Amino acid sequence: MSEKRILIASLLKPINDTRMYEKLGLSLSKLKDTHVYVCGFKAPLPAASPGNLSFQPFFSFKRLSMGRVKAQLRFYRLLEEIKPDVLIACTHELLLPCYAYRRKHKVKLIYDVQENYALNLLKQNNYPPLLKQALALGVRSIEKWISPKIHHFLLAERSYADELLFLENRYTVLENKYKPSVSYTSPATPVMIKEKPLRLLYSGTIGEEYGIFEAIALAEKLFQVNNTTTFTIIGYCANKGTLHEIKQRIKEKGYIRLVGGDKLVPHEQIIEEINGSNVGLLPYQPNDSTFRCIPTKLYEYMAHALPILVQQNPLWHSIVKHHQAGISVDFNNIDEQDLTTTLRQTLFYTSSTPENIFWRTEEDKLLQVFHQMNQ
Structure with missing residues (x-):
């Protein structure tokens, strides 16, 4: 043949x-x-x-x-x-x-x-x-x-x-x-953040529609609550205007770092950041183009048992609730004190890593x- x-x-x-x-x-x-x-x-x-x-x-x-x-x-x-x-x-x-x-x-x-x-x-x-x-x-x-x-x-x-x-x-x-690498091992579950410093992560495509500015605003608020909070933005931004605004917004804020931005980032590097974080952000803003889609990073975060803050959306809420993977919030209306308390008191991934996300x-x-x- x-x-x-x-x-x-x-x-x-x-x-x-x-x-x-x-x-x-x-x-x-x-x-x-x-x-x-x-x-x-x-x-x-x-x-x-x-x-x-x-x-x-x-x-x-x-x-x-x-x-x-x-x-x-x-x-x-x-x-x-x-x-x-x-x-x-x-x-x-x-x-x-x-x-x-x-x-x-x-x-x-x-x-x-x-x-x-x-x-x-x-x-x-x-x-x-x-x-x-x-x-x-x-x-x-x-x-x-x-x-x-x-x-x-x-x-x-x-x-x-x-x-x-x-x-x-x-x-x-x-x-x-999620397609795991050869070196992938199932993460320890359940997960609880407790008194650890919050290490926030925004990964993947960087854009206004995907809530990058809402994510930055949340990081700023949580840093005011506890100055051990850090925030990593990793991914590629195709819009030069958006990228310039991000750089201006985070300038002189040492607790926020940008990886990539004007260049593509290897996927392995993103996975490393997921493993080094304890809260993943999905602040997608309501938009007809994304409202019925499941972000790839949602699967990635769950595969690594990363607690997730996800924008209120019936589809995403049902997924994170079913797997005890995170909390649905309105990124435009967050009480940072209440959120910090909830994050530290919630037990995530009580039923281990979901099997149907691979x-x-x-x-x-x-x-x-x-x-x-x-x-």
Whole structure:
């Protein structure tokens, strides 16, 4: 039997991206007689990857530049070179070159829907009103136009099944559950903070919609209650204006530190910070683009038994309550004295680390999709 070639690609995600490489890539590398290629933005190559998995650190350009357009042409030439049997597009921006390639070659096209891109453009404040409407319309038009040619959709959120009407019944939900490293060990539970200094953590994408300024405000309040409080912000911020405002806000506040900001941070470094913290913050502000999504960091925090402060939301509240993982609060209306007392008196993770938050359940579903494709 000849070796099958699977190409997983994203325009902006780094080649060591958690979902693209650690989850999809490593899971698919377990298929017999298969070689997996991961194509993405230039980043350090992961160590000790399997022999049947190769990297194409193909993209390197400024986010707002013509390089972003030229990259799609370069990507098409890469497709002609590798000649994949299965092509997984992890962003809407690669759908057009994938479609062009599919018209000329026998290949099964899979769209890994990591976000509801059109809804994000409409509801988040990254562009002027008219521009974001035009961009959202363009993205949705491309998705609808190409959807009949897509063999299968992978959905990072259950809510997308209701929001994206072009999916029909050709989809599988693969949530962004936690993929533990080889060195991972189950944390000790139950967890109680008691009189320990509060070590607050905000990790992942840094943005206004994700509540970064509310998180900073909370850290400032808790520091006034107890000056042993520290706060770490770790992740990447794509908005230069937001990043500048953050730096101004935390300047001369030694108890707050920023890791990353203008550059991507390796996932292992984020996990190290999770293990060194005792309160994880999820201060997402109410927004239609995130209200029905489960943040990846929620799974990460629970996998490491990190107590969580989560913005009030019925979906998130049900998860943290069921697993005794944290407390739902309104980040815009917090009594810091009461919160400090509650954090120190609450026993978290009384039933150990939840079993249903790990990627292995999603890996089984992913491999089943490919087994069915080969039948």
